[in-house]
Amino acid sequence: xxxxxxxxxxxxxxxxxxxxxxxxxxxxxxxxxxxxxxxxxxxxxxxxxxxxxxxxxxxxxxxxxxxxxxxxxxxxxxxxxxxxxxxxxxxxxxxxxxxxxxxxxxxxxx
Amino acid sequence: xxxxxxxxxxxxxxxxxxxxxxxxxxxxxxxxxxxxxxxxxxxxxxxxxxxxxxxxxxxxxxxxxxxxxxxxxxxxxxxxxxxxxxxxxxxxxxxxxxxxxxxxxxxxxxxxxxxxxxxxx
Numbered sequence: 001x002x003x004x005x006x007x008x009x010x011x012x013x014x015x016x017x018x019x020x021x022x023x024x025x026x027x028x029x030x031x032x033x034x035x036x037x038x039x040x041x042x043x044x045x046x047x048x049x050x051x052x053x054x055x056x057x058x059x060x061x062x063x064x065x066x067x068x069x070x071x072x073x074x075x076x077x078x079x080x081x082x083x084x085x086x087x088x089x090x091x092x093x094x095x096x097x098x099x100x101x102x103x104x105x106x107x108x109x110x
Numbered sequence: 111x112x113x114x115x116x117x118x119x120x121x122x123x124x125x126x127x128x129x130x131x132x133x134x135x136x137x138x139x140x141x142x143x144x145x146x147x148x149x150x151x152x153x154x155x156x157x158x159x160x161x162x163x164x165x166x167x168x169x170x171x172x173x174x175x176x177x178x179x180x181x182x183x184x185x186x187x188x189x190x191x192x193x194x195x196x197x198x199x200x201x202x203x204x205x206x207x208x209x210x211x212x213x214x215x216x217x218x219x220x221x222x223x224x225x226x227x228x229x230x231x
Contacts, residue, residue, distance in 0.1 A: 002154070033214035037155070044205055044224055045147075045155060050217040088155050092215035098171055099145070099157035099216045 003028065004089055004102035011108040016079050020105045022072040022089030028100060032092040034072040036065055039086045039104075048087075049074060079109050112136040112220040114206050119225030122196055132189040132206030132222055140164070140184040143209035145218060146191050148202035148227075157216075158204070159191065173199075196229045203227075 005023040012018040022034065036049040047056050049065035052072065064075040072089055089102040118130040132144070146158035159170045159180040168180050179192040189206050203224040210217030 033216070035214055035216045035218070037218070039155075044221040045218070046221070047210070047217065047219050050210055050219070051212060051214045056219060086154075090155075090157070090216040090218075096172070097169055099160065101155045101157060104154040 002103040003093060003096070003100045004091070006087075006089060006102035006105045008103070009106045009108065011110055012079050013110050014079050014081060017075065017077045018079060018107065019076075020074040020087050020089075020107070022074070022102050024070050024072075024091065024100075026070060027095040028070075028091050028093040029067060029072055030070045031094060034065065034067055034089055034091045036063075036072075036074045037088045037090065038083075039088065041085070045088065076107075081109050083107060084109050112208065114208065114220055114222035116204060116206050116222045116225040119204065119227045121228045121230060123231050124197060124229055126196055127192065127194045128196060128227060129193070130191045130204055130206075130225060130227070134187045134189065134206075134208070137208070137220075139182075139187040142211050144180075144182060144189045145207045145209060146178075146180060146189075147205045147207055147218070147221075148200075149205070149224075150199070150202040153202075156202070160209070161189070193227070196227075198229050201227060201229050 033051040037045040039045045052067040053065045113135045145160045161180045205224045207218035208220040210219040
């Protein structure tokens, strides 16, 4: 069981918006930056969001991140079939002295 | 552009050892921390270890602490992980990942393609 809690799956129609939550605690999300990763089937993970809400170059602004208290959220607007993937949040846990990942959320674009 | 190429995976018996390598190119390797992250078949991502840019600091996930050792050779642009006392639950694809260099401790901005380690008798 992951220290960071994500919903196992979310779904939405093409063109719609979806949010993926990542719930943690004061030892991780509340006091450390959160990153989000996209893993397409059969591929290595890819950084989507870093430092809670920043996008690396090349990541479209359809992807956004936010953090409030002990939770973080990934938002994806204008859903495309190519967005179907697993999404993971990650951060540092000060108590564990380790990087921790959420359990992952499978996004289905119906 | 940045490339990370892992190697050294394979089938190994429980209790034996294996060393993985990750050759980096396209950036100044000695300036960045590096991580190992693994993914068991059909499962999520699990962080394994990190090493600072100069090798001074090393941290490990609880499941590998005392069995795995991360190291680097900045003269060869290569990251390593020595895995001892391997268990069936260590079976996974092992990725090396580059630290983004910012203030976020989990900003892995580039990943390798991964190498599969299978621990089985």
